[in-house]
Amino acid sequence: MLKAQKATSSKSYHRIWHSYHTWCCEGGLPFRELDIPRILSFLQRGILLNLKLSSIKVQISALSVLFQTRLALHKSIKTFVQGVQHIRPPFRSPVPGWDLNLVLEALLDPPFEPMGSISESQLTKKVLFLVAISSARRVSELSALSCDEPFLIFHKDKAVLWTLPSFLPKVVSNFHVHQEIVVPTLCPDPKNEKERRLHKLDVVRALRWYVERSKHFRRSRSLFLLPVGPKRGQAASKATLARWIKETIRQAYLSKGKAPPLSVRAHSTRAVGASCALRNSASVEQICRAATWSSVHTFSKFYNIDTYSSAEAAFGRKVLHSVVQ
Template structure:
């Protein structure tokens, strides 16, 4: 095994497999809005993607979230939401701090009310999602199936992964672009954490949010180059 690793060393991707700005712009328009009246499918896949991007969590962690009062709490004025995994959750990596970690998602500023960015607010999306699913919820899991005989029941990690990939692909399609190939749900961790780091978040804060015990995990496996080259700015001016 050591010899094979020397012959074919691990080479993690250094560029994103999809463009975050394209996806976010796609999520702000039709058919993803208005969230109060879009189909339950579109509301679900959009909300799952927004929470995945803003929390930096893997799909297994998102599946562990619950609507139980002890696991989810909206702050007054919907300025933020506190999320915790259900007590019996066993994470993929037992040593991960997420098992006892509180996830805090902050809402966009009230000054942005009515702006396009409001359609990307994870707190607002979650509030609308929770209110709409309450009518037919059959599980205390936060994200549940939205159609068919399984409507309202707990969703699997595999199905949530499909939702994330479908949301990314659909966001490209509504922009008139070809869906990127080879997109995986786990890529949201790399794209979101790299963007947060590029925007000024410290390595420690990124690792704490994602649940990585060491900065080397982020640097070695998840760090992507999300910068724009100067030449690109010239041609797009």
């Protein structure tokens, strides 16, 4: 029963319980007694502290576990949440915060090429970014990949990766657990200069280079390793992988003489990669399976962004043209 919650959820819930306990003690209120008005006052305190709607919902979930009741179904709690939605509506940017085409173009040239001579740090970042953008997987999943068979198998036209058996995804279900990650080749037998340049974005090629060059310092079965420092060869943490993805985007912008975006999240690779795939005729079913979204609603509500709006602009252009005809 103690393992029913993932470690990250338990840590978050314990932090909220401690906060609620401290708040009750400061007001001389009984901590263990379930009282809806008191819980509403605690949630209102969160609003005064500028918590977002998502954070308020986590507090409700944590207190529901504490009091063993589904607080979210209580009429007063539901009304409170509706009020929060009105005064603090969730916002998601309709456009990407960075240009995927620019980053991919930068990966074709120094400091990300040629793979045989660039630093191991740059090689690691390039391979990580290509796997992240072509698979639309979370950083937690990327950190659970392995270089050993059968968790990484190279085929003629693709590479298939699996997370380690000990890894638990964000949602533990038959659909989400141990799904394979398939990354394809790109122009594996280039015939001209254009294909030779595109081949530099071949994820399978990048993985082969990385596995081969990391053999001499590898000290972990994890795929992505720390390339420098006293812990060289050990597995890179989730936080480190996220930082590397952001650094890759930043370096790509600088190499193209562009100012890097002010705020980039590693998690954005899921939205950018999936949205670009949709614009290039990938089916929604293919996208949801690749990114392990069990519902199309998840993609459309939280991840689909406008990567190309010229078609939509055509409508307004037609309207304006009608004025001068």
